[in-house]
Amino acid sequence: xxxxxxxxxRAFRDxxxxxxxxxxxxxxxRTVQAGDHLQKDDYARWHRILHEKGWVAHNWPKxxxxxxxxxxQRHIYxxxxxxxxxxxxxxxxxxxxxxxxxxxxxxxxxARYLPKIHSGEEFWCQGYSEPGSGSDLASLSTxxxxxxxxxxxxxxxxxxxxxxxxxxxxxxxxxxxxxxKQEGISFILVDMKTPGVTxxxxxxxxxxxxxxxxxxxxxxxxxxxxxxTEGGGWTIAKFLLEHERTGTAGIATCFQMLExxxxxxxxxxxxxxxxRERIASVEIELEALAFTELRTLAAESAGKRPGPESSxxxxxxxxxxxxxxxxxxxxxxxxxxxxxxxxxxxxxxxxIYAGSNEIQKNIIAKRILKL
Amino acid sequence: MDFTLSPEQLLIKxxxxxxxxxxxxxxxxxxxxxxLGWLAIGAPDDLxxxxxxxxxxxxMEQFGRGLVVSPYVSQVVLAGTLLRLADRTELxxxxxxxxxxxxxxxxxxxxxxxxxxxxxxxxxxxxxxxITGDKVRVLDASTANTLIVSAxxxxxxxxxAVPADAPGIAREPYAAEDGYDVADVRFKSVRVPGASxxxxxxxxxxxxxxxxxxxxxxxxxxGLGLMSLMLEATVEYTKQRHQFGVPIGSFQALQHRMAExxxxxxxxxxxxxxxxxxxxxxxxxxxRRRGISAAKVQVAKSGRFxxxxxxxxHGGIGMSEEYKVGHYFKRMTAVERLLGDADFHLARYAxxxxxxxxxxxxxxxxxxx
Numbered sequence: 001x002x003x004x005x006x007x008x009x010r011a012f013r014d015x016x017x018x019x020x021x022x023x024x025x026x027x028x029x030r031t032v033q034a035g036d037h038l039q040k041d042d043y044a045r046w047h048r049i050l051h052e053k054g055w056v057a058h059n060w061p062k063x064x065x066x067x068x069x070x071x072x073q074r075h076i077y078x079x080x081x082x083x084x085x086x087x088x089x090x091x092x093x094x095x096x097x098x099x100x101x102x103x104x105x106x107x108x109x110x111a112r113y114l115p116k117i118h119s120g121e122e123f124w125c126q127g128y129s130e131p132g133s134g135s136d137l138a139s140l141s142t143x144x145x146x147x148x149x150x151x152x153x154x155x156x157x158x159x160x161x162x163x164x165x166x167x168x169x170x171x172x173x174x175x176x177x178x179x180x181k182q183e184g185i186s187f188i189l190v191d192m193k194t195p196g197v198t199x200x201x202x203x204x205x206x207x208x209x210x211x212x213x214x215x216x217x218x219x220x221x222x223x224x225x226x227x228x229t230e231g232g233g234w235t236i237a238k239f240l241l242e243h244e245r246t247g248t249a250g251i252a253t254c255f256q257m258l259e260x261x262x263x264x265x266x267x268x269x270x271x272x273x274x275x276r277e278r279i280a281s282v283e284i285e286l287e288a289l290a291f292t293e294l295r296t297l298a299a300e301s302a303g304k305r306p307g308p309e310s311s312x313x314x315x316x317x318x319x320x321x322x323x324x325x326x327x328x329x330x331x332x333x334x335x336x337x338x339x340x341x342x343x344x345x346x347x348x349x350x351x352i353y354a355g356s357n358e359i360q361k362n363i364i365a366k367r368i369l370k371l
Numbered sequence: 372m373d374f375t376l377s378p379e380q381l382l383i384k385x386x387x388x389x390x391x392x393x394x395x396x397x398x399x400x401x402x403x404x405x406x407l408g409w410l411a412i413g414a415p416d417d418l419x420x421x422x423x424x425x426x427x428x429x430x431m432e433q434f435g436r437g438l439v440v441s442p443y444v445s446q447v448v449l450a451g452t453l454l455r456l457a458d459r460t461e462l463x464x465x466x467x468x469x470x471x472x473x474x475x476x477x478x479x480x481x482x483x484x485x486x487x488x489x490x491x492x493x494x495x496x497x498x499x500x501x502i503t504g505d506k507v508r509v510l511d512a513s514t515a516n517t518l519i520v521s522a523x524x525x526x527x528x529x530x531x532a533v534p535a536d537a538p539g540i541a542r543e544p545y546a547a548e549d550g551y552d553v554a555d556v557r558f559k560s561v562r563v564p565g566a567s568x569x570x571x572x573x574x575x576x577x578x579x580x581x582x583x584x585x586x587x588x589x590x591x592x593x594g595l596g597l598m599s600l601m602l603e604a605t606v607e608y609t610k611q612r613h614q615f616g617v618p619i620g621s622f623q624a625l626q627h628r629m630a631e632x633x634x635x636x637x638x639x640x641x642x643x644x645x646x647x648x649x650x651x652x653x654x655x656x657x658x659r660r661r662g663i664s665a666a667k668v669q670v671a672k673s674g675r676f677x678x679x680x681x682x683x684x685h686g687g688i689g690m691s692e693e694y695k696v697g698h699y700f701k702r703m704t705a706v707e708r709l710l711g712d713a714d715f716h717l718a719r720y721a722x723x724x725x726x727x728x729x730x731x732x733x734x735x736x737x738x739x740x
Contacts, residue, residue, distance in 0.1 A: 001380070001425060002373045003648055072372055273721075280721035284642075284665045291641035298372045312634050364633055365626035369606050 003294070005072070013076045020084035023049050032085045035339050037208060040123070040165040047089055047120030056089065057118055059099055064110070065118050071300040075293070082252030090162055093117040093124035096240050097170045100187065104228035104236055113168075113189070127157040127171035127190070127214060128237070135359050137172070138181045138234065142216065144173035144188055146223070146230075151175070151188060153196075153219040159353075163199050163212035166192050171216070172237055175230050185233035189225040190216070206345035241355065242310075250317055251290045257324045258283055261331065270331055278330075282323045289316045308367040311360040318350035318357060374644075380429055383422070387430050391437020400441065405469030410447050413585075414455065418467050424585065424647040428592040432643070435596020435706075438699055440549060442472070445510035448589040449475050450519060452582035453530065457570035462517070462532065474515035474535070476506035476556050477579055484711040486521065486579050491558060493522035493529060500524070500531060500568075502539075502561045512554035513544040519569055520558065527573030537561050549698075549705040580656070584663040587710045588646035594670040594706045595636070595643040601681040601699050602632050608685055625684060632680055635673035642666040661723040664716035670706075671713035678703040 005013070028042050050056050058074050060066030069077065081088060098117050101109050116122040133140040142155025153173055163169065169190050176184030190197065196219040201209045228236055261279065265271075289312075296309050325344040332340065351357045365371045376384065386407060390400075404410055412427055414420025427448060434441065446466065450473035454463040465471035482488035491504020502522050512518065518533045518540070533540070539561040544554040570578045606629055609620030619625055642665060649662030678700040682689035689696050707713070 001376060003644075005372065276721050276725070277717050280717055280724055281668070283724065284668050284717075284720060285638065287645065287665050288638040288642045288669050291645045292637055294372060295374055295641060295644075298374045301372060302375070309637075312637055316634060316638070358627070361627045361630035362623070364630035365623075369626075369629055369633060371606065371610065371620045371626050371629065 005076075009072055009076060012073055013080060016077055016080040017084065019053065019055075020080060020086050023053075024084060024086045025049075028087060029085045032087055035343055037210065038087055043087065043090055043123075044120055046087055050089065051119055056094055056120070057098065059095060060102060064098075064102055064114055071297050075297050079252040082250075082256055085256075089120075090123070092126050092162065092166070092170075093122065093168075096126060097124050097168075097189075100170070100227060100236055100240055103239065104187070104232075108224070109189075109227065122167040123162065123165045125160050125163045125166035125169050125192075125214075127160065127169045129157065129159045131156055131158055131213075135356055137237065138185065140172055140174060140185065142171065142173045143177065144171075144175050144186060144221075146175065147220075149223050151221045151223060151226070153188070153190065153216045153221060155216050157214045157216070158202070158212075160212045160214050161210055163192075163214050164201060164209075168192060169197075169214060170227075172233050175233075179231060182234040183231055185237070186230050187227045187233040187236040188221060189227065190219060190221050194219050194221065196220070204346065204349070206342035208342070208346060250321055251286065251293055254286050254317070254320050254324060255290075257321070257328075258286070261324060261328050264328065264337075265331055268332060275327070275331055279327055282320060282327065285316065285323075286320050289313065289320065292316075308363050311363045314354060315351075315357045315360050321350050322347045376429070379422075380426060383426055384429050384433060387433040388437070391433050391439050395437070395439055401469050401472075404441075404443070405467070409443070410451075410469055411467045412447065413451060414463060414467050415460070418460065418464050420467065424588060424650040427585075427589050428643060428647040431589045431592035432596040432599075435593040435598075435702075436600045438597070438600075438695070438702060440551060440702055442511045442514070442552075444586050444589045444593070445475065446473060449510075449582055449586040452585040453519060453569060453578055456578050456581060457530075459532075459569060471517060472511060472515045474509050474512040474518050474554075474556075475579075475582075476509045476512065476518050476520040477583075478507055478509070480505055480507050484715045486583060487528070487576055489521050489523050489528050491520065491522040493524050493531060493563075495524070495565075496562070498565050499562050500565060502531065502533070502558045502563065504558050506556045506558070508553050509556050510551070510553055512542050512556050513552055518556065520556075521575050521579055522558075524572055528575040528579070529572045530569040530575040530578060531563050532567045532569055533558075533561060533563050537563070547705060549702045551705065577656070581659070583710055584659055585650055587663050587667050587716075588643075588650055590706050590709055591639075591643040591646050591666045591670040594674045594703060595639050597699050597703045597706065598639060598674050598677040599636050601677050601696060601703070602629070602636050604696055604699075605629060605632065605681045605684045608688075612686075619684075628680055628684065632677045635676050639670045639673035642669040657723050661720055664711075664720040664723065667711060667716040668713050668720060671708070671716070674703045674707050675713075 025045060028046055031038055031042065047056065055067060057066045058069060062068040094117060098114060101113055117124065128137060130140050130142060142153065142157065144151040144153045153171065155173065157171065169192055171188050171190050172185055173188055174184050175186040196217040198215045200213045202211050202213055203209055204211060258279065293313055296313065325347040328340050329344045409430060411418065411420045412422045412430065434443065451463060451466055453475065454466065462471065466473065477486050478484065479488055479490055491502065491506065493500040493502045502520060504522060506520065515535050518535050520531050520533055521528050522531060539559045541557040542554045544552065547553050606620065609625055610618050612619050646663050646666035649659055654662065681696050682700055685696055688694050691697065
């Protein structure tokens with residue numbers, strides 16, 4: 001048993017820290033630190049900087065421009081991103097659709113899409129959920145009808161982060177309505193500029209406008225935009241969800257949030273034993289989760305795939321994020337600070353997205369406890 | 372980053388697991404522990420010692436899983452660490468050989484786990500000290516040959532080794548709710564030679580706190596074993612037990628509860644390892660306090676949740692004295708509170724946290740300012 005980072009890993013940490021300190025634009029750092037929303041241009045600028053350094057594609061094979069990092073290096077990188085108040089790049093292109101194209105796509109698709117995802121030239125968004133299909137994603141009703149060399153797509157996709165900026169959307173659509181629920185689904189890439197695609201922003205309870213509804217009305221898409229086989233979309237969807245779930249714990253960010261909370265209490269001279277112990281209590285759970293993440297990381301380093309244990313990280317990580325935002329709100333009382341209430345309201349989303357925490361408990365019960 | 376056990380560690384695990392799976396209740400197994408070498412964990416090489424906090428964790432987790440309620444923590448981990456830190460090699464040697472049994476008498480009435488709250492006094496008289504005061508809930512007091520007692524020498528606290536049958540000592544033993552042997556001990560003008568001080572005069576509290584942290588880490592490992600077994604028993608039971616024509620484990624209300632129990636066990640597992648690692652790295656006292664108290668809070672909270680729900684999900688059978696889960700629950704309830712409950716350790720953690728320092732998390736460095 002050896003629970004320490006190796007000298008190479010520590011050197012890598014220093015390198016990442018140094019790079020962020022010297023290359024992250026100040027205005028972006030300030031925006032992240034303040035908890036304000038980033039704009040498209042902020043993401044694009046930071047993407048270009050990381051792209052130049054070769055640090056964008058963490059879960060791609062090396063031959064496609066992946067970083068070739070070990071799981072531990074990836075972990076270190078994300079910690080340093082959080083500690084340096086750098087944004088995480090949007091995951092929809094780099095972390096979601098790209099691994100799908102690499103795993104299931106053909107050579108033309110790889111050549112067409114991957115370089116522009118890598119460079120940040122094209123933004124992506126995710127067309128999964130529908131108004132009638134959330135946790136039960138396989139019940140989706142968006143229809144893609146084959147017509148010659150095209151699909152005609154009709155339906156509504158919802159809760160789509162960054163759709164207002166996106167050049168492309170990957171869509172799960174039903175190509176065979178007569179097949180069994182999971183079997184008639186296909187994974188199709190849609191250019192957002194195609195006639196019939198409209199984006200409607202959904203304002204959230206925190207006042208944010210980061211999510212959208214996307215309507216697809218008689219949207220004509222070349223058959224060449226199908227990834228994998230027709231009807232093979234469910235396999236891809238599951239593959240992608242597994243990629244989505246890792247990295248939602250945000251542990252380093254939580255440590256940062258706690259530190260900000262400490263600073264806030266100090267600045268406002270709040271000294272309350274009960275509150276201090278509540279903060280301590282959350283921090284202990286966070287320590288426990290951080291160590292749990294290291295355990296899953298060690299397993300991954302030993303060659304195991306990220307298993308259902310990552311559900312623990314999702315559930316507890318989001319609970320802790322919410323608890324910290326709640327503590328900040330409680331610390332100062334009503335109407336205290338401009339950012340606190342929106343952040344608290346916004347963080348309610350975390351236990352809903354990427355497979356609600358209740359769905360995660362189903363996964364633990366079925367796949368780990370075999371109930 | 373590697374969490375796999377070494378061949379030596381696997382050997383300990385297997386031999387303890389074999390023992391724990393057998394019949395072990397009732398008779399005194401101490402000579403057997405000595406023979407198997409388990410009393411030498413953490414002792415220096417020249418006493419035949421080996422291993423450290425991780426080996427202790429491995430052993431205690433298996434003890435927990437097998438419901439081996441033994442004096443191991445009080446003897447080897449608490450008294451043993453005290454003697455090791457104080458370089459009392461001869462006494463430690465007798466402990467390792469299984470020849471001498473100890474009881475650390477540190478807690479006082481109304482002290483609520485706080486080792487610094489000491490009213491017992493040791494007054495200097497020529498070359499001797501004369502000790503007077505009351506200690507409560509002293510583990511293994513009735514079987515001990517030697518008591519290690521904390522007492523005030525002036526403003527500071529000093530530890531003394533006192534023969535258990537010295538004139539002026541009165542022991543009132545009783546069995547705790549989990550069957551453990553404890554006693555309240557009164558010291559009335561007990562005379563000991565100056566040489567019986569363990570560690571430096573006035574340096575007792577630091578020693579005691581350090582040794583208590585080792586013992587607390589060991590209890591965390593036992594708690595982990597107890598709760599992991601309770602979870603497994605509960606999952607198994609809900610697969611067997613049928614109501615409404617189906618296994619009750621097929622109901623989502625119960626599945627989610629067990630998923631929550633699973634999460635608690637895994638968080639406790641992380642913190643039990645974290646505690647052992649904190650001790651292994653010989654961190655400074657503040658970081659050590661913080662790490663150990665964090666672990667105890669997590670294990671106590673997780674253990675309570677898992678224990679209570681193990682009983683609940685078993686239904687009536689969980690209440691039955693004949694069935695094993697109730698006994699695990701009772702031991703877990705003791706482990707939760709032994710050497711400080713969740714409230715005590717939360718306050719201790721919060722205090723250590725107030726003393727701003729580096730984060731305790733393994734690889735997590737202090738962030739860039």
